[in-house]
Amino acid sequence: MESAALMWSVAAVTAAVFFWFVCIMGSAEVKGKRAVDLKMGSITRDKVQDKYKQYWSFFRRPIETLNSSENVPAFVDTFYNLVTDIYEWGWGQSFHFSPSLPGRSHRDATRIHEERVVDLIKARPGNRILDVGCGVGGPMRAIAARSGSDVVGITINEYQVGRARAHNRKAGLDAACEVVCGNFLQMPFGDSTFDGAYSIEATCHAPRLEDVYAEIYRVLKPGAMYVSYEWVTTGLYRAGDPEHVEAIHGIERGDALPGLRSQDQIAEVARRVGFEVIEERDLALPPAGPWWNRLKMGRLAYWRNHILVSILTILRIAPKGVVEVHEMLYETAMHLTRGGNRLIISLKIPSKVGKVRMEWSVSACPALQALNVLYLAAGHDSETGTVTNTLFL
Numbered sequence: 001m002e003s004a005a006l007m008w009s010v011a012a013v014t015a016a017v018f019f020w021f022v023c024i025m026g027s028a029e030v031k032g033k034r035a036v037d038l039k040m041g042s043i044t045r046d047k048v049q050d051k052y053k054q055y056w057s058f059f060r061r062p063i064e065t066l067n068s069s070e071n072v073p074a075f076v077d078t079f080y081n082l083v084t085d086i087y088e089w090g091w092g093q094s095f096h097f098s099p100s101l102p103g104r105s106h107r108d109a110t111r112i113h114e115e116r117v118v119d120l121i122k123a124r125p126g127n128r129i130l131d132v133g134c135g136v137g138g139p140m141r142a143i144a145a146r147s148g149s150d151v152v153g154i155t156i157n158e159y160q161v162g163r164a165r166a167h168n169r170k171a172g173l174d175a176a177c178e179v180v181c182g183n184f185l186q187m188p189f190g191d192s193t194f195d196g197a198y199s200i201e202a203t204c205h206a207p208r209l210e211d212v213y214a215e216i217y218r219v220l221k222p223g224a225m226y227v228s229y230e231w232v233t234t235g236l237y238r239a240g241d242p243e244h245v246e247a248i249h250g251i252e253r254g255d256a257l258p259g260l261r262s263q264d265q266i267a268e269v270a271r272r273v274g275f276e277v278i279e280e281r282d283l284a285l286p287p288a289g290p291w292w293n294r295l296k297m298g299r300l301a302y303w304r305n306h307i308l309v310s311i312l313t314i315l316r317i318a319p320k321g322v323v324e325v326h327e328m329l330y331e332t333a334m335h336l337t338r339g340g341n342r343l344i345i346s347l348k349i350p351s352k353v354g355k356v357r358m359e360w361s362v363s364a365c366p367a368l369q370a371l372n373v374l375y376l377a378a379g380h381d382s383e384t385g386t387v388t389n390t391l392f393l
Ligand SMILES: C=C(CC[C@@H](C)[C@H]1CC[C@H]2C3=CC[C@H]4[C@H](C)[C@@H](O)CC[C@]4(C)[C@H]3CC[C@]12C)C(C)C
Pocket: 086, 087, 089, 090, 091, 094, 095, 096, 097, 201, 202, 204, 255, 256, 301, 302, 305, 306, 326, 329, 330, 332, 333
């Protein structure tokens, strides 16, 4: 009798520890996803491993063949089927980095970085704003809530559309946020139909940046503003250094990128399609804290997540293939950290491009600088050529 009671107690404790490990420790940052709910987007369970292998062999090809390939959007779609739930579970609803802000949480830094868009493109209540490559809509909700604008997001991935709509409803923002499934290289929107646009770490998936920038230019009303947070290689990147090349290729393979562009190419492309470039800035440079800091979540956290996905796969709760996808993301995180530490990749060159001309003057505001925030004042007037606008970046 006593040994039966002991066995039951051991079983109960084991179950409680397992529940805590999976459901509490393994729950999403923003409680959006739990480890036990990991799916692989719209891919059926039995196809996950095959799809992962197809993805991997496609993105291991030489970059020159990738950026001329018509198949890139289809493989980017597969990539987001494979990673969307893991991103939500391990990172949250905003699939991007942000400059780290001393004394502020990652969550705050993310929101501040997103809300900065509102000022940059001057989004106002009643405006129609386009989110190019919207993911599951973390930025879209922050920007709609902050600006009172209506935001229309586009993503190539159907599964993300469902996730974004569900989050919008839950946040009570479904009237202000619309999500469309489509290719940003051929958008299903009329010419001159948006008052502003932004893209956050999304246009790096385009094989040719011209194509997506030209589409954005087409759908913007004359004078409207566009801001893009781009992933780029910096001037320190040396194509002859094997360590640099390995880091950059690792980032491209593990993030479905058909070839990273260098920092001096972005504004040039924007001009070529008709934009006037108003301002360009590398937010990875001081005073901003390193964007890759957040990846230093510690080997323990990665190890815990690895054990979790392995157990869930053995129990057939998670589909076969999840462990490989998780492993790929871990490798990618290592390459991103290496690239960041060597300063050969910068993830933040927001280039603010618009169809109007404005004069900019930069002045330092000590109080704001303490938060690693820069203060910009712009002057421009319709009659005299100088209106006053104050932007907090
Ligand atoms: C802009 C893009 C995505 C940027 C980031 C949101 C993601 C890049 C690498 C991802 C991650 C790497 C390691 C994962 C970890 C192994 C896992 O346990 C939990 C999730 C990760 C932290 C995951 C989260 C998202 C990233 C940081 C690209 C695609 C253009």
